[in-house]
Amino acid sequence: MSDRTVLEIADGLARLRLTRPDRRNAIDMAMAGGIAERMDQLVAATDGGDVRAVLIEAEGPAFTVGGDVDHLAGQLDRLSAELDDMITRFHGALARLAELPVPVVTAARGAVAGGGLGLFWCADLAIAGDDLRIATGFARLALSGDGGSSWHLPRLVGLRRAQELLLGGRVLDAAEALDWGLVTRVVPADELATHALAVARELVEGPTYAFGRMKRLLRESGGNTYREQLEAERAAIVDCGATSDGREGLAAFAERRSPRFTGR
Incomplete structure (x- = not known):
């Protein structure tokens, strides 16, 4: 099991946490595999009736900067194969997350970027700290993107704004993300964890x-x-x-x- 993620289940609430703060929770092969394994556990617990809501969090000042560019730069001689392996695992996890029959709350502060945005897009309630920064970042890397952004963004913000985020590389702050409809609400960053946990626990008590x-x-x-x-x-x-x-x-x-x- 990867040490880059933690899954805790208690009293009907599952808390999935990214635990690689020294790398701003960048997603490498180990983290992609870890998220996939945690999702298998989460699906099983949900099917068994042990989970009534999910809270996704991250340690450190950044939710996730997306793919680990340093890791990928070390795989240039087999970049396509490495991307295929990583994204196949990660996308499988995102599909299972999106299909969970229970509410999902994602609490994000700091950077939310690249493929890691998928963990934000899958949320039913996306709670943001006021220091949030959203960036796709794919164009700068000459990569077309992953994490479901090409599916979610046209539905969330419309085609033109999706084009601006993906092709134009625009970075949004928390207020802009709220105005564009990409987040549910914005709270002070130092109150994010407490606020999101309260929201998730309220959903646990719901229908x-x-x-x-x-x-x-x-x-x-x-x-x-x-x-x-x-x-x-x-x-x-x-x-x-x-x-x-x-x-x-x-x-x-x-x-x-x-x-x-x-x-x-």
């Missing part, structure tokens, strides 16, 4: 099954016609109505009290 169906509806909406999406919504809400949480939510509302969800 987990309904959250999962909401996520799926949003994820699949881009490929559906309007009629198909209406049918997907009908099927999802009917399924939610068959859950104990669905019944509890309606009963609590009618009785003017706070609901007590179990995640079932």
Whole structure:
């Protein structure tokens, strides 16, 4: 198991932490493999009902600068093969993260760059410190990009702004990222960890099954016609109505009290 990541699961909350602060959490082969292994563990724990929300964090003043350029520069004689191996592992992990049927909160401060942006794009709630800096950085390296930016950015900010970030290499600060809709909220950097943990713990107490169906509806909406999406919504809400949480939510509302969800 890689020492570049830590996964802790307790009381329904999974906390995945990047732990390579001396390299600003740059992603090399070991970290890509570590994230993939942690995601396997996380999927298993979620399937088993032990996880009702996920919080992704990082040690140090930078969330991640993306790919470890020094590592890649040492692999120039086999660069394509190294990129293939690293990104195959990393993208597999991102796909599993995006498909988790529980809410994902990402807390990021400092640099969020390159392929590491994928861990930010997959968040259902992206919480940023006020020292955040977002940069794709691929053009400067003559690389086309990874981490799902070419999929997420047109959906989050539109084609023109996506082109500016990827081809133009524009760097956004926290206020700009909030204005562009790339982050959910901005908080003081020294309050980020506490704030994000509180948000994640609140989600743990929420209607987990309904959250999962909401996520799926949003994820699949881009490929559906309007009629198909209406049918997907009908099927999802009917399924939610068959859950104990669905019944509890309606009963609590009618009785003017706070609901007590179990995640079932």
